[in-house]
Amino acid sequence: MPDSSERIAVWASGESDAGIAVRSLAEAGIEGIACVGLADLAVRIHEGVGAVVISESLLDGETLSKLAEVIATQPVWSDLPVLVSSHRRRGRSVAELSVLGNVALLDAPLRLRSFLQASRSALRARRRQYELRQAILRRDEFLAMLAHELRNPMSAIALAGEHLRGEVGSDSRALAILRRQTRQLTRIVDDLLDVARVASGKMTILRSRFDLGRGVGLWAESFEERFRDAGIGFEIRALPVAWVDGDEARLEQVVGNLLSNALKYTPRGGSVRVEMVSRDGWTQLTVADDGTGIAPEMLKSIFDQFVQVDRTLDRADGGMGVGLTLVRRLVELHGGSIQVHSEGLERGSRFEMIIPLAPDPVAAAEAAAVAVPDAPAGRTVVVVEDEADIRAMMVMILEEAGHRVVEAEDGAAGLEAVRRERPAAVLLDIGLPRLDGHEVARLIREELGPSIRLLAITGHGKDNRSRASNFDRYLTKPVGRERLLQELQSVLS
Incomplete structure (x- = not known):
């Protein structure tokens, strides 16, 4: 735990009260910092503190809201302890102060023993947060390293499989299995790498303007053979022109995950459809199936990391339960949102993604229609x-x-x-x-x-x-x- 986060920031209603609190902490071996106002407290929180002690009398409605905004800027892993000195009979309740997050009330006037016990407890809790964060960072570094190490042998296998197709023919069942499982392994490795980026907040997108409708059509067509082999009906409905400012590779990843999910949870004889509609500055992509559906209690957590809908014990179609987590994060990075609807088990499911449209670039549309000439061989x-x-x-x-x-x-x-x-x-x-x-x-x-x-x-x-x-x-x-x-x-x- 960093030294700066072993400190406790104190904002009291009077300088003398703050001084007494800081001196009491120092005598107990804890560094305290007296803050002279909300702005000073915000700076200290940004620099890193283990806990905050504040007089409830300072928290009028506006100050309470502003302090909540400051605390909300903390990293997602952070749950900063806030100790509020309050006269319980006439002060606010914990429920009213819950906008500050991890709040504990201390009876005013403060008793030294209770104050020090609460301060030590808050620092212990904060220390555990940092320890957990470091463990997660080590895990994510390992996942990223593992994904990188797996890519080299996978690349050789993929290229060898492509080469073999010319020698044994594209009808070879063994070659088809090799290529299909290589794609599956590639998707798992990509998920390993991306889940580390999501957890660390390093997931980024590289924007360019492109026609999402055309992209969805191409990406969906690449799944037709897999749906046909699985005995699942696959329908690509209207895909209007939909210009967006986005990362084409990342949105392809979104569509691929949604289609893979539909393939995984739709039994032979079922059907999946893909369609888009654009209106009022937004475009909506829908991927719907009539497969196993989602239980009502799972709908709220379906996008959480490592959550999967149980289908069978064999888990033949694998996956780690991170695909939909990545989907949600990538859609949010594009300024959009995604929702899932299901009427229950065996009633199918419907995923709806919406992202903002961009102005239609006529010049780009004309350029897209120009064929790229063949490159001369022998270079x-x-x-x-x-x-x-x-x-x-x-x-x-x-x-x-x-x-x-x-x-x-x-x-x-x-x-x-x-x-x-x-x-x-x-x-x-x-x-x-x-x-x-x-x-x-x-x-x-x-x-x-x-x-x-x-x-x-x-x-x-x-x-x-x-x-x-x-x-x-x-x-x-x-x-x-x-x-x-x-x-x-x-x-x-």
Whole structure:
């Protein structure tokens, strides 16, 4: 627990009362700080304190509201103890003071023994909050590290599976299982990484203007085969043009989680539908199914972390119960909201997401209709990747596409290869030995300028430094064959 949060901030109705309280705390080995007003108290809370002691007589209606606003700015994990000195017979009740959160009443005039006991108790409770927070941070760091370590073997498996499709044919049942389970594992790893971001408040979005209706159509179509294989009817209804300012990849994640959820909880013979409607500056996406439904007592907690609706004991469709937590947070970051409706078990469920519309950009609509020309084959591409299996698969895929490929296993060797070959594009891992991908990209830009296309490939998930600085594209492992070639074609065209 930080030293600053072992302190107790005291705001009393008179300077002498505050001084007495601070001296009493000091004699008991507790640091106290006398505050001279609400503004001073707010600064101390912002700096970090273990508890607040305040005279109830200072809390008129306006002051009470303002103090509640100050306390509300605390991190989500924080439950700051507030000790209120009050004449119980004529003072406010705990219920009236509950807007301050974690409130305890102390009988005025204060008795030294009771005051010190309450202060020590408040600091113990605050210390436990910090200990719990540190444990959660360590857990989230572990989850992020685990997700990163899993991405490298997953990337090699995904690329190998794509390559095998050309050798054994797309009708191979074993290959279909391999590809399906790789997608499932990728989704689980993504959830592991994102749940850490949600818990730490580091989840961000990268906004651009795009047609959500078109995006939903493409994302939903990618699920058609999975619904067909599961024997579930899948209907994509009207998807109007709906321009939004949002993170296209994150909203694809939202739709994917909602569709995966519907697939998981709808039995064979059931049906799922997707539809959109726009009105009054908002667009609403609905994903509805006639599956197992949700019990009334689960509706309020369905978006909470690690909550799942029990369906069967086998848990064949897996998941960790974090998908809907991510959905809610991502929708909120887009200025929207999401609700779930269900009439009960075996009555199906309906998820409704709404986010604000953006002005319709006519120029963007015209540009979207222009086809991207094919990139010429036979270009020189440098692949810099320290994982040998991933590097080998990338080289094989690129050579089959007609490119000349030069490979390197660390940052320094990759930089030398780029200097020597002057390639059209570089596929550059971020977590490289000797020189990391960011430094290699910076040196390439400084020495050779913007003509060489740089594609970042990493297992760390989205990295704003890469998006905002030297890279033309940012790809998160595992990267499939089609995505790899599409992104390369896009930057070379």
